[in-house]
Amino acid sequence: MQDGEGRVSEGERGAGVEARRPAAPAGSRNAVRGRASLFAQAATILGLLALWQAASSALWVNAYLLPSPLRVAAALLDAGERGVLGRHVAASLLRVVEGFGITVVLALPLAVLASFAPRLTSAFNPLLNFLRNIPPLALIPVLILWLGIGEGSKLALIVLTSFFPVFMGAVTGLGNVDPRLLEMGRSLGFSRLRILQRIMLPESVPSLLNGLRLGLGFSWRSIIGAEMIAASSGLGYWILDAEEMARIDVVFAGIFAIGILGILLDRAAYRAAARLLPWADVRAQWYA
């Protein structure tokens, strides 16, 4: 006999222990619901593509303003075969990975510092708020002036874009750790460092994760922007180049490549988080 939350009642388990049953296994109601929603999502996408193709075939839309999905797919395939697509994707991804890595290495220690020195942090608050409100793309001219049109300015742009979500996520997480848990740590005789390691950092992971996810998404979008201004590789550059060649189908191919890769990046981050944090309800957080 179970109550609504799936806990086994005390009386029934002779051992005198009760536990909530683990999440329902595959094949249960949840899995069926998941498959149904996947089907609905696929149907929606295919339906829109079909509508688009019909509009193009019937010449309801100007083929120069909106190329047919088949032409876009052909452009993607062609670029893929010639290795152009792979080269641009690799260039953009590499920049994001590098820039985002720098962000994480910078933001996490600073967040720890900030949570341990609140007065120092509050002195920096106006400056941080000022910087946070400047769209990173507005800084591109300055970055190019200071760092040139090479990789430096692009990495700087990614760091500027992704720093604040990651930093704020970590600061929020560290600051919102239940003080009762800190007291529990003190009752075990923990030092400040040990409380940070064993209690504050793990407890702040869900909030940190949120910041990392936002930061990653922002990085991806900003790097495309940067590549449209000064670059000789990357998906942003590819789109701009195609525009100059009046290849609207390639422009759309680039747009699709960016969107699909963005989804894949997010999925990869989700998989990594769910694997690393079996205790955190990553799924609920991700799709909230």
Next chain:
Amino acid sequence: MVRLSRLTRLPKTAGRDAGGAGLAASAGDTVPARTRPDAGTAARPALPLRDGSALRLGAVRRHFQVEGRELRAVDGVDLELEASGITTIVGPSGCGKTTLLRLAAGLDLPDSGEVRRREDSRLGFVFQEPRLLRSLTVEGNILLGLGPGRAARSGLARVREVEELLGLEEFARAYPGQLSGGLAQRVALGRALVRDPELLFMDEPFSALDARLRRRLQDELLSILKLRAISVVFVTHDLGEAVYLGDRVLVMREGRLVRDERVELGRPRDLRSPEVHALEDLLAAALGAAKDNEESEPISDAAAFGKVSHEEEIS
């Protein structure tokens, strides 16, 4: 007259206040009064700790400022505890019992007075809520109690022992999010017991559980303690629980210990027996509340306070 609302809020405020005050107060052997001009402890000779004593409090005071008013959470408490046995402290919410427990455990510092424990004595604390880390399994949470000093392998053996003791073996790999309230509180007890404590502080650890489960955990606690020399300080607002568990029952009211009773009754105790009723009447009189005849029924805080405030009005 002290107003009700302020008083009832007291222990929570106290906890938050000290919780945010910093992490400096670790469990040492002697806890000096905080250095304040009015503390006046400089001239006081160190409080001696007799053989066979686990803890001694001398003239301990702790006041809080809440909305400009001074609240005397602990107002001059003297107490000496033996090295084994269960001492229950019973009182209505707001009487300062949680603050007293935190002072005794070194989680807070007194404004004046002294708290003495044996040098390097091992302490355990079980809170009202389990306070488990959601990122660790049951086993990891219990292991946390051992601290960094112990070798991992011998530590794990200790953890297994405790798991067995508390019937937690089959949940060793579960996360706190998967546990019911009773199980989670068992894990919290395990985290304290794995330290092999000489002093175990318990702050209403079973008050969130239903009556049947509460009685079961009380009995388990008694059977665990029977085999060990642990001095337990158990805080509760439930007179029945205080009498059921205590070898000694202290009644606390408005920051002071107003009654100190040794309980010479055998175990298991029958809460319906005339001896228990007589004792409860005695303690209830000290609490300033009419004893509720319902077995194990918690003293209504409001009723207790109504009586207290009323008396004060008269005086």
